[in-house]
Amino acid sequence: MSGALARRRFLALGGGLALTGGLAACSSPLASGLTGSQPNTADVIFWNLFTGGDGANMVLMEDAFRKTHPGTSVEATILGWGNPYYTKLALATASGTPPDVGIAHLSRLPLLAAAGLLEPVERTGVAELGVTADRFTPAAWKKATVDGTAYAVPLDTHPxxxxxxxxxxxxxxxxxxxxxxxxxxxxxxxxxxxxxxxxxxxxxxxxxxxxxxxxxxxxxxxxxxxxxxxxxxxxxxxxxxxxxxxxxxxxxxxxxxxxxxxxxxxxxxxxxxxxxxxxxxxxxxxxxxxxxxxxxxxxxxxxxxxxxxxxxxxxxxxxxADSHALVVPRNAARSAARTRDAARFIKSLLDNSAVWAQGGHIPAWLPTQRSKAFLDQSPQRNYVRAAFDAQYDPAAWYTGAGxxxxxxxxxxxxxxxxxxxxxxxxxxxxxxxxxxxxxxxxxxxxx
Structure with a gap:
C-alpha cells in the first residue's frame, strides 16, 4: 500500500483496533510507541510481543538463526501486547516502514488481511524453502488462509x-x-x-x-x-x-x-x-x-x-485455540535480498520451534511436531491432538486475541x-x- 489509500486504510484499521484492547493471554507490554519509522538497521527487522518465558525462548530461536546464518543480522523489537502492537504494525505498514517479519495471532488475521497489510505467503519466498501447506497442522493452516489465500505461516497452536x-x-x-x-x-x-x-x-x-x-x-x-x-x-x-x-x-x-x-x-x-x-x-x-x-x-x-x-x-x-503466526507486512520498497533473508528467518524459527514448545505451545510445523526434540517434552506431547481439533474465534473484524x-x-x-x-x-x-x-x-x- 502507498499514498492516500494506505493512509485511509490505516486510519480505518486503527479505528477498528481501538475497539480491541483487552486482557493479555501471552505477555505484558515492554514498549508501546505508536509512531516512528523503521530504519533498515539490520538485514531482518523482526517485531514480536513476547516477554517472560516466551520471550526468552524466542531469543534462543533468534540466536539459533544468527549462528547458522552468520552473515545475516537480525534486530528484534518487543512491543506492547494487544492493541499497541497491532496498531503500530498497521501504522508502520501503512507508512511504508514495516518490519520484515512480524508476529500475529491467527484470530486477528481477517482484519489484517482485509486491510491489505500483509503479503500473501506465496510471495514471501518461503515455499522455495519447503514451507508448504502440507507440512502444517491442518487447522492452523486453514485459519491462516483468508478467501483462499494464505497470509501467515503458523508457528504454533496454543489451546x-x-x-x-x-x-x-x-x-x-x-x-x-x-x-x-x-x-x-x-x-x-x-x-x-x-x-x-x-x-x-x-x-x-x-x-x-x-x-x-x-x-x-x-x-x-x-x-x-x-x-x-x-x-x-x-x-x-x-x-x-x-x-x-x-x-x-x-x-x-x-x-x-x-x-x-x-x-x-x-x-x-x-x-x-x-x-x-x-x-x-x-x-x-x-x-x-x-x-x-x-x-x-x-x-x-x-x-x-x-x-x-x-x-x-x-x-x-x-x-x-489460537495460534501465533509469522507474517510479512507489505512493503513495496523491500528488496529481493531482504525478502530472501526474511524467508530464511521464518524457516529457521519453524525448524527451531521445539524450543518454542517449551513454553507449552504445540508446534504447527509438522517436522518439529513429529521430532524427538518435541516428543521428549512432557506434558506437551500429551495434548497434541488438541491442535487438530482446534476451534478458533469466528472470523470477524472485531474478534481475536485480547x-x-x-x-x-x-x-x-x-x-x-x-x-x-x-x-x-x-x-x-x-x-x-x-x-x-x-x-x-x-x-x-x-x-
Missing part, C-alpha cells in the same frame, strides 16, 4: 486444555491401569463424574477451578469450546450476521452452571486464586491455557499433567458461572452483545 493433579487423580481412581495417564472420558456424564470424584474420593476442596471473576477471555474460551461441540460459529458472514443456535447455547450454559451450582467449582474466583487452589492440591482439575505450564513446573513437589478436553456436549472433542469482543461476551458468561443469570437470560444477553458488533460498521471492507 485451552485440561490440567489435573496426578496424586488426587490416583486417589479418585481416575488414572489408567499403567498409572501414567487419565482414564478416557466420554461425554458430559463421564466428565461430571470425574470432577465429582476429584472432590469426593480425591479429597479436594473443589473438583475443578478456573479463573472466572476478572477474566472474561478465559470464560469465553471455556464457553466457546463447549458450544462449538454442538453448533457452528455464533456469527457468520465476516461477523455481520448473528448465527447463534439458542438451544445449543442454553444447553451449554446449563452444563456450565451445573458445575458451579453443584459446588464442584467455585462461583467466583480470580486467576491467582485458581492457581493457588490447584497448585496446593485443593482442586483436582484446572481449566486453562497450556501457557500456564511453566508456572506450575516451579511448584516444588507438585505433580500435574495436561490433556485435551474430552467431548462434552457434542460427539467430538473440541479444543478452543479483543473487546472477548471481554464483552465473556462478561455475560461470567454472569452464568456466578449464578447471577439463568441460561435463558444469558442467551438474551449474548444476543444483545452480538448485536452490538454485527451492526457496527467494519473499519475495512470484509469479504
Amino acid at each position: 485451552f486444555v485440561l490440567f489435573y493433579n496426578v496424586d488426587l487423580a490416583r486417589k479418585a481412581g481416575l488414572l489408567n491401569a499403567a498409572g501414567d495417564g487419565l482414564i478416557p472420558l466420554k461425554g458430559k456424564e463421564d466428565f461430571l463424574t470425574a470432577v465429582k470424584a476429584m472432590k469426593e474420593e480425591g479429597g479436594a476442596q473443589y473438583g475443578a477451578v478456573m479463573s472466572i471473576t476478572a477474566d472474561p477471555s478465559t470464560a469465553w474460551r471455556y464457553f466457546s469450546m463447549i458450544y462449538s461441540g454442538l453448533a457452528g460459529p455464533i456469527v457468520t458472514d465476516s461477523g455481520t450476521r448473528i448465527s447463534m443456535d439458542e438451544e445449543a447455547m442454553r444447553e451449554t450454559f446449563a452444563f456450565m452452571q451445573s458445575l458451579t451450582e453443584g459446588g464442584l467449582m467455585p462461583r467466583s474466583l480470580n486467576g491467582s486464586g485458581a492457581n493457588a487452589l490447584f497448585s496446593t492440591g485443593k482442586a483436582g482439575f484446572l481449566f486453562d491455557g497450556e501457557w500456564q505450564i511453566p508456572s506450575y513446573r516451579l511448584v516444588k513437589g507438585f505433580r500435574f499433567d495436561v490433556v485435551p478436553f474430552p467431548a462434552l456436549l457434542g460427539p467430538k472433542p473440541v479444543a478452543y 479483543s473487546d469482543f472477548q471481554s464483552t461476551v465473556g462478561s455475560t458468561i461470567i454472569d452464568v458461572l456466578s449464578g447471577r443469570t439463568s441460561p435463558k437470560g444469558a442467551v438474551a444477553g449474548m444476543r444483545a452483545d452480538l448485536k452490538r458488533y454485527t451492526t457496527a460498521r467494519p473499519p475495512v471492507t470484509m469479504k
Whole structure:
C-alpha cells in the first residue's frame, strides 16, 4: 500500500483496533510507541510481543538463526501486547516502514488481511524453502488462509486444555491401569463424574477451578469450546450476521452452571486464586491455557499433567485455540535480498520451534511436531491432538486475541458461572452483545 489509500486504510484499521484492547493471554507490554519509522538497521527487522518465558525462548530461536546464518543480522523489537502492537504494525505498514517479519495471532488475521497489510505467503519466498501447506497442522493452516489465500505461516497452536493433579487423580481412581495417564472420558456424564470424584474420593476442596471473576477471555474460551461441540460459529458472514443456535447455547450454559451450582467449582474466583487452589492440591482439575505450564513446573513437589478436553456436549472433542503466526507486512520498497533473508528467518524459527514448545505451545510445523526434540517434552506431547481439533474465534473484524469482543461476551458468561443469570437470560444477553458488533460498521471492507 502507498499514498492516500494506505493512509485511509490505516486510519480505518486503527479505528477498528481501538475497539480491541483487552486482557493479555501471552505477555505484558515492554514498549508501546505508536509512531516512528523503521530504519533498515539490520538485514531482518523482526517485531514480536513476547516477554517472560516466551520471550526468552524466542531469543534462543533468534540466536539459533544468527549462528547458522552468520552473515545475516537480525534486530528484534518487543512491543506492547494487544492493541499497541497491532496498531503500530498497521501504522508502520501503512507508512511504508514495516518490519520484515512480524508476529500475529491467527484470530486477528481477517482484519489484517482485509486491510491489505500483509503479503500473501506465496510471495514471501518461503515455499522455495519447503514451507508448504502440507507440512502444517491442518487447522492452523486453514485459519491462516483468508478467501483462499494464505497470509501467515503458523508457528504454533496454543489451546485451552485440561490440567489435573496426578496424586488426587490416583486417589479418585481416575488414572489408567499403567498409572501414567487419565482414564478416557466420554461425554458430559463421564466428565461430571470425574470432577465429582476429584472432590469426593480425591479429597479436594473443589473438583475443578478456573479463573472466572476478572477474566472474561478465559470464560469465553471455556464457553466457546463447549458450544462449538454442538453448533457452528455464533456469527457468520465476516461477523455481520448473528448465527447463534439458542438451544445449543442454553444447553451449554446449563452444563456450565451445573458445575458451579453443584459446588464442584467455585462461583467466583480470580486467576491467582485458581492457581493457588490447584497448585496446593485443593482442586483436582484446572481449566486453562497450556501457557500456564511453566508456572506450575516451579511448584516444588507438585505433580500435574495436561490433556485435551474430552467431548462434552457434542460427539467430538473440541479444543478452543489460537495460534501465533509469522507474517510479512507489505512493503513495496523491500528488496529481493531482504525478502530472501526474511524467508530464511521464518524457516529457521519453524525448524527451531521445539524450543518454542517449551513454553507449552504445540508446534504447527509438522517436522518439529513429529521430532524427538518435541516428543521428549512432557506434558506437551500429551495434548497434541488438541491442535487438530482446534476451534478458533469466528472470523470477524472485531474478534481475536485480547479483543473487546472477548471481554464483552465473556462478561455475560461470567454472569452464568456466578449464578447471577439463568441460561435463558444469558442467551438474551449474548444476543444483545452480538448485536452490538454485527451492526457496527467494519473499519475495512470484509469479504
